[in-house]
Amino acid sequence: MGAKRVAEDVGASDENATVVDPRRLYEATRIAEALVFASAGPVSSAYIAERLPRGVDVLHVMRELKAFYAGRGVNLLQIEDSWAFRTAPDMSFVIRTEETEVRKVSRAALEVLSIIAYHQPVTRAEIEDIRGVQTSKGTLDVLMEAGWVRLRGRRRSPGRPVTFGTTRDFLDHFGLEELRDLPGLDELKGTGLLSGRIPSNFQIPMPLGEDELAEDEDPLTQLDLEELGLLTPGGKADE
Amino acid sequence: MGAKRVAEDVGASDENATVVDPRRLYEATRIAEALVFASAGPVSSAYIAERLPRGVDVLHVMRELKAFYAGRGVNLLQIEDSWAFRTAPDMSFVIRTEETEVRKVSRAALEVLSIIAYHQPVTRAEIEDIRGVQTSKGTLDVLMEAGWVRLRGRRRSPGRPVTFGTTRDFLDHFGLEELRDLPGLDELKGTGLLSGRIPSNFQIPMPLGEDELAEDEDPLTQLDLEELGLLTPGGKADE
């Protein structure tokens, strides 16, 4: 609104660029500032000029703006005939420390994670049974590395397979207070995540709490841990 | 221009103890500015605080920075406990281009969204109670996908239904600092419309007196009366 008014004022006044009233100039810098800020790439002077009140010299405005940002945490840079904001070079230490790239979790990993969350304690064989495909070694690795999945214990069944469960960090990351907060069948349907076209015997388990052991589950012993130390997530796993 | 002056003023008027020398404070504002400016999404106070020189109060710094950007083409906004730079609202027509697209929200979805915003934590049954219709599949799904609505937890009541609430992205998208800024919230609370119960001061609408008909009301006909006679609570079944 303010900007529009300014534009009209300008139109009415003379076109002489050299004599600019400070308020008009201020509005022009606001416009240029917003344009450069919101743009996905450097913005050309011509593009900015088109959007400034008539009679305001774009270079004059950009010089003002550049001076304004000089010495601040963010600077206005001129790249050939275009303009862009960049954080000040001496700020790179603040920015650079965060170069840890955020990795998107793969579809497969999400599936495995969700199965572990809902069906825990669950063995690797069971995960594969639910997914209908073999779980690649790396998938569980990623989830353990993320700190979302842990070894819970061993199933009291032939081969004593290791059982997986989720961690406290998992709950924190996904904003859950407890595992029981995971939505059940009706709620998944209600939110449209599950369509209504599912068989009547379709069920979704209510996960056990993190620290409760299932009836047929043994806690991990020292021996197990040693053994599993060799079989870390990267290892050959349940043979 | 103003930056230096502001920093000095701050040093002089600082009450938050820890007598901070102006230059350190100025450096702190530069760091905070760079951090927030570099990011497209809101940056939390805690994140900024970790990167500030020791002994500098982050909120003090942010308040200064906010004041400094007030009235400019880009403003510093607080969203809950986080901070983000956003273009000034009156700049929208300068920046908006033909490609600018906002997510289209259906009337139903918007209604559900505001019910969640104003009543949170709220269960699906409560949403439906307010709207008097079942929430069509996909409505909640769309809102969650947009990142505006999230599962909050479960209500401590029979059946432990899942509760919904809004996210920080919701606040960010609609330009709200916090939930308390929801338009008309206090007024709605005052009238008891958010309590789910009919407030005692809610005027009970009395049927109009026999002789006064509303403008758009027809008098009852003999036929109506007969029909109603048959339909008294004590009446006989019409079979």
Place this chain on the structure above:
Amino acid sequence: MQATGGKPPRKGRGADAPMDDLWQDDASGRGLHEESLVVDLAGFEGPLDLLLHLARTQKVDLTRISVLALAEQYLVFIDRARKIRIELAADYLVMAAWLAYLKSRLLIPKQAKDDGPSGEEMAASLAFRLKRLEAMRDAATKLVNRNRLGRDVFARGMPEHIPTERRSAFEASLYDLLTAYASLRQRHAITQVTIEKRSVWSLADARELLQLLVGDFDDNWTALDHFMLRYLSDPAERTTAIASAFAATLELVREGRLELRQDGVFQPIYLRRGQKAGEGEGSGGEEGG
């Protein structure tokens, strides 16, 4: 009437989405013309929405509308629709049954032995619900007209880094997780579905719907089966309706969700909330706001 073609959708999912585009131009496209009573429910999201629209034509504050007049208007509307053989979604009919009942309570002097809720109480609760829905509508309008990110207000177009708010270097939301799980399970579920045939709406279904429309039954005896029968079944189907309704009602009584009373043979059947009425519904609302 597009929402109601074919069989009445169970549980009134009728208002699925055809009105989605109407948000922008709001009521203008909605098809209710009081004078000519052109029947068109496509633009309405259920009976409360229709009632609210009718109430607005009274042009007074919702706390002071004539609920009686409103009920009349609604019933006339429904009757017209039925006369020209438009199949109405069940939730509209259930609302009609309730309003017919309400109307009778408002018009007929209270009898001594009659311990049902007073017509005024029922009217007040309806007015409250309408007012609340309208308040949420207004709030939604205010919300959507705010300066929105990406439309009126813009973020940095060229971000230089994304601070990781959480320690984790992995990004996934609960929504991602649930979507993955749901679609996985869905994929593997046998997708063979037989759709339940239902020619008659049972009163138990209607009651569940009624709960959604007007809230819980309360502790008072209510006799609205008459009205339900009238609006929910064709005369031809009435016998089967009564039979299945009675069976269904007994089921609800057995579950403790409903209590029944009949004072004598062929007397009206009264209902009230059972001990376990609220269970699994979660419609308490006491923590709301």
